Amino acid sequence: MRKKLIEFRNVSFRYGDEEPWVLKNCSFEVYENEWLAIIGHNGSGKSTIAKLMNGLLFPQEGEIIINGQQVTEETIWDVRKDVGMVFQNPDNQFVGTTVQDDVAFGMENRGFPREEMIKRIEQNLTAVGMQDYRLTEPHRLSGGQKQRVAIASVLAVSPKVLILDEATAMLDPKGRQEIMRTVSNVRAEHALSLITITHDLREVVQAERVIVMNSGEIWDEAIPREIFSKKDALREIGLDVPFVAILTDELKKTGMTITNEPLNQEELLEDLWTLHLRT
Structure with missing residues (x-):
């Protein structure tokens, strides 16, 4: 039986005391070496879930457990060692003047030895097919190349869970296919849990399990084949088939x-x- 890495226990969240609830009493688990897709229309609460997993937000109600630890302001830095996130716009994640500087940044903050950093830069850029761009300035890369570097930067610190929050939304169809192929290969190589958050059902066919969000609540949870069989219901909640x-x-x-x-x-x-x- 696989170990639970993430648990949401009756989690509710809103962005202000007078604002409507963005999440309402959500409970689910993410397991070791699992590919979970979370889908839903804009405003369904799926990106809020991603930020709660990484401690960028904290729930007003309920508990979030990451690798056995409850997410609090006191545990947040330990939690972030286990959970890496790639956002929709990779430009928001770049801090280095070159690709290799950017991959090294997270490791420097965690005090990795120089020899280990050099080794991991090479390994992770190779894993995403960007080893030939290590001295390139990030702003000179294409959108798909930037996302690959963002993924390499997260993988370099060895998280147990990788979250892609609408990571292909700004890419063309070819770029989306390349990123999803890269992610699938990386997951197999690193044996990590993967959470893809999207509104595009075409990206979830490889996932083991799908959670469908609607108006802040879990609308359905099943394997992709079962989700795709509910075409009319999916259209009713604003999802393309x-x-x-x-x-x-x-x-x-x-x-x-x-x-x-x-x-x-x-x-x-x-x-x-x-x-x-x-x-």
Whole structure:
């Protein structure tokens, strides 16, 4: 049985005493070496969850436990050693004049020996395919390259959990695919827990589990295939449905018997080929 790394226990949050609740009585867990996707429309509370996990915010009600420690102002620096976060705009995270300086920054703050820093800079830039840009100024990079460097900077301090908070929102479709491919490879190599927070259902097909947020509450929690099967309900709460799911529905209307809920084009093609062989 996998260890719990993050626990939300009846967590509620609002940005002011007179403001509406952004989160309402939320409870869930994140496990060791798990890929969890948290999705929802803008304003559903998903990005607030990310900030609460990293101690950028504190709940008014409930408890948050990270690797056995309750998140408080006293424990926040220990918590942040276990939880790394990559934001929507990587420019907000850059502090170094070169790529390698930026990757080194977090390690310097934690007092890593110089030899270890050099080793980790090389390892983590290689992991995200940016080793040839180590002396490049960050502002000269493309959006996708910046996100890769941001991921390398977080990985360098060896967190147990990596959170991507709308990390692909500013990228074009090709850039999104590259980042998600990079993240998948990095997760497999480092055996860390990954939390992707997005409103784009296309990014969650690789996740083991999905939490759907709506108006500050957990609307549903299931594996991706089960979530994608609820197309009409997802549309009602403001979420786009992947094209593969829409195409599958249209094919079913023509009388085709597609028993599974395909998560991607490859699965749909496999189903169609199997159907062809049977007829």
